[in-house]
Amino acid sequence: MSNKPENGKRTTVLITGHTGFIGHHLVRHIQRLDPDVRLEGFYRSSGENIRDYAPLLSRVRAVNLVINLAGTSRPDRGWSNPHETYETDALGAITIMEACKNSNVPLIHISSSEVYGTNIHQGYPMPESHPLHPKNPYGVAKKASDEAALTYIDDGVPIALLRLFTPYGTGEVDPFHHFIPRLVRQAITGGDLPVTDGGVRRRDWIFAEDIAEAIWEARNASPDVYNIARGVLYSDLEVALLVLKEVKEVFPTKSRILPLSSQTPLNDPLEQLGDPVRFFEETGWHAHTSLEEGIRQCIAFYTKTSA
Numbered sequence: 001m002s003n004k005p006e007n008g009k010r011t012t013v014l015i016t017g018h019t020g021f022i023g024h025h026l027v028r029h030i031q032r033l034d035p036d037v038r039l040e041g042f043y044r045s046s047g048e049n050i051r052d053y054a055p056l057l058s059r060v061r062a063v064n065l066v067i068n069l070a071g072t073s074r075p076d077r078g079w080s081n082p083h084e085t086y087e088t089d090a091l092g093a094i095t096i097m098e099a100c101k102n103s104n105v106p107l108i109h110i111s112s113s114e115v116y117g118t119n120i121h122q123g124y125p126m127p128e129s130h131p132l133h134p135k136n137p138y139g140v141a142k143k144a145s146d147e148a149a150l151t152y153i154d155d156g157v158p159i160a161l162l163r164l165f166t167p168y169g170t171g172e173v174d175p176f177h178h179f180i181p182r183l184v185r186q187a188i189t190g191g192d193l194p195v196t197d198g199g200v201r202r203r204d205w206i207f208a209e210d211i212a213e214a215i216w217e218a219r220n221a222s223p224d225v226y227n228i229a230r231g232v233l234y235s236d237l238e239v240a241l242l243v244l245k246e247v248k249e250v251f252p253t254k255s256r257i258l259p260l261s262s263q264t265p266l267n268d269p270l271e272q273l274g275d276p277v278r279f280f281e282e283t284g285w286h287a288h289t290s291l292e293e294g295i296r297q298c299i300a301f302y303t304k305t306s307a
Helices: 021-033 053-060 082-103 137-154 179-188 208-220 236-250 277-283 291-306
Strands: 012-016 038-041 065-068 107-112 159-164 166-168 193-196 205-207 224-228 257-260
Touching: 012 021, 021 038, 021 208, 053 082, 065 082, 082 107, 082 137, 107 137, 107 208, 137 159, 137 224, 159 208, 166 179, 166 208, 179 193, 179 236, 179 291, 193 236, 205 208, 205 291, 208 224, 208 277, 224 277, 236 257, 236 291
Parallel strands: 012 038, 012 065, 065 107, 107 159, 159 224, 166 205, 193 257
Antiparallel strands: none
16 A cells, blocks of 8 residues: 655655654564664654644655554543544544645554444444444544545545554553553552452453554555454453452562442443454454463563663
8 A cells, every 4th residue: 555665765654643652662663674664753842733734745745655643642531622632633634634645645544443432232343334433522533534534545545544442552651541551550569450330341452562563564455444453352350350460470469459430431432342354354464462461561561660
C-alpha cells in the first residue's frame, strides 16, 4: 500500500502521535526492523496541529506513507473534554485523510474497538461488521473518523483502518490510569489491587509491541478496515489474579484483591472481544505475546522504573 520512493531515496514515513504510548513502540519497531526507513514526527510542542490543513498537506506531500496515531489516549477523558476529543479524533483525522487523498499518499489510520461499544453476542468474537454503538465521546469521535475513512476508501484512497482492541504494555504514558500498569504498580509496592463491580468487565488485551508489529505490517494490506486483536477474553478479576500470581513468582507481596463497587466509568462497554481473522488472512500477522508473558514484562519494567 505504501508508495515507493524515487530511485536512490529512502522511504519516508510521517507518524502523527509518535511520542505517545503506541507511537513509542512503533518507532522502536521500525528502527529495529527497517533501519533505512526515514521517520518524521508531527510536533504539537512546535505549534504543529493536524487540523491546520495547509502545513499538514505540505508535510504529507514530502513522504511515502502516513501513520496517524494522533488522538486522546484515554476514553474516559472524552467526558471531561468532549470538544477537544471531537476536534482531534474526528476532525483532525479527517484533515489527515484529505491531505493524503490530495497527495496520493497511503494512510494507516489507527482507530479503536471503542467504536463497537459492547459486544452484542457475548463470548463470540466481534467482526469488523459488528454494529457501531460507541458508549463515550472518544468512541463517537473514532466512529466519525472511521465512517469518513470508509468513504475515502470507497473513493479510491489507500487507507488501512486499524481498530485496536485493548492495548497494554511497558512505558504507558499515564500508568496510574491504565488498568494493567496500575495493578502491577500496586502489587510490586505491596498495595491492594482494586477490582470494581466484581471484575466482570471483559476485554481482549493486546501487547503494545504486537500492536506496533501489526501497524507496520498494515503498509502491505489492501485498503480496508481491520481488527487488531488476540481474540482471547479475560475478565478484570482474571487479570488481577494473574498479576498477583506473576508478582508472587518474583518476590513476596502482601497485596490482595480489593473489591470495589459502582466504580465502573460511565457507559464503559461490558465486553469487547476482537475477531483478528481478516487481518491475519490479509497479512499473515497474529499477536505473539500471551497475557501472562506481557504481564511479566510489565512487572520487570515497572519494578525497574519504580525503584
